[in-house]
Amino acid sequence: MRRDIPKDAVPMLCASCEGRNKGICSTLDCHQLHELVRSSRKSAVEGGAALLGEAERIDRYANILSGVVKLTKTLSDGRQQIVGHQFAPDFLGRPFRAESQLNAEAATEVVLCSFPREAIERMMQESPELERRLYKQALDELDEARDWMVTLGRKTASEKIASLLLMFARHAEPSGKAGRNFARFDLPLTRADIADFLGLTIETVSRQLTRLRNDKIICIENNRLIIVPDLRRLNARAGN
Template identity: 85%
Template sequence: MRKVVNNGAIPLLCASCEGRSTGVCSALDCDQLVELAEASRKTAAKSGAALLGEAERIDRYANILSGVVKLTKTLSDGRQQIVGLQFAPDFLGRPFRSESTLNAEATTDVTLCSFPKDAIERMMRESPELERRLYRQALNELDEARDWMVTLGRKTASEKIASLLLMIAHHVGPSTVAGRNSARFDLPLTRADIADFLGLTIETVSRQLTRLRNDKIICIENNRLIIVPDLRRLNARAGN
């Protein structure tokens, strides 16, 4: 196993880590960080790579360092639904369960920092801080899931699209914002992904996107780069 230097400060590996300040690791002190770092592994995955299969055994958890991961569920006849999107520095994994109930797949190139399941679970028992941090993330994911239930159940196709764009704009952060009310970002999802997320077909997604473009609510460049000149107008379309 790789040696990690502990000079009384945080491990070298973590010093430059994007997840250090905002991810679950922020709940750990130096000693714990060292311990975890010893067992950790940085990995990269290409867009489209499966990270976790339904009914697969879980033996590692991971922090997302960069990129976007989609969580999906599939019905027996192939219909698919994305049930969550995770952005850096989210924690990936479902404690207290040995089998996954969903699929995780990279929708962009991603980098992960993964740990053995039992290391995390031991530290959770020792550190209420860590457990609380994970508990909070679970509650946030629950809030998000419930927001999406409203979107899925009660919004029209165009409202769904607008809501998704808005959500992504928030998640990529207020980076690339000129004047607080505009946004500009690369879609981390294909049309098919968007359809799976919103419970629509790719055709409907496409049509609604061109509608938003025709109405000058958004500009689309290269099919993937989205520019929102006025987030308030987009918000009005989202039905909130």
């Protein structure tokens, strides 16, 4: 390996990186970090870009440094369903499987730090902390997927919309106190995306959004910026 960089310092690339602070890299020591950096690659992609296709070979995993990624699945006749969203500093990838079972697409502009599959898998062998960290993320994603199953299976259209807004309100809130009762955020999804996520049509999404607006639960500016004056009222609409 290389000698010229002090082993006890964090690589420059990582010093100010969110992945390093909160993501999976927080489990790595300086040595491991240096090793990973050697094969890692930082990249930015614009919204709408495909990151990974269904049944495609996976050769790189990545950390999401900023932006929102949507995970989708498609039926043979074209019906589509979003099965999850990932935010910084999530890890993007499905260890132990060579082929992807879903599509990953940038919903907004996304910045990634990617590394070869083998690098992560080797490091996972060496570092139980890393593996545990990944395990925990998988469990969290599982909890989340199951929550959405309830929403998809049992909620009405307007409850679905309210639930979605609530999720983004929680994620967008710039780690402001959790107790906050109002929210203001950019919806990173088109109506079509929302429909795909909630198992609805764009028309129904549109109708329910205007209903929420008429009832003064939300304000919509520029079709994208959402303002929720009273999160409790929105929560009530979400059926929880």
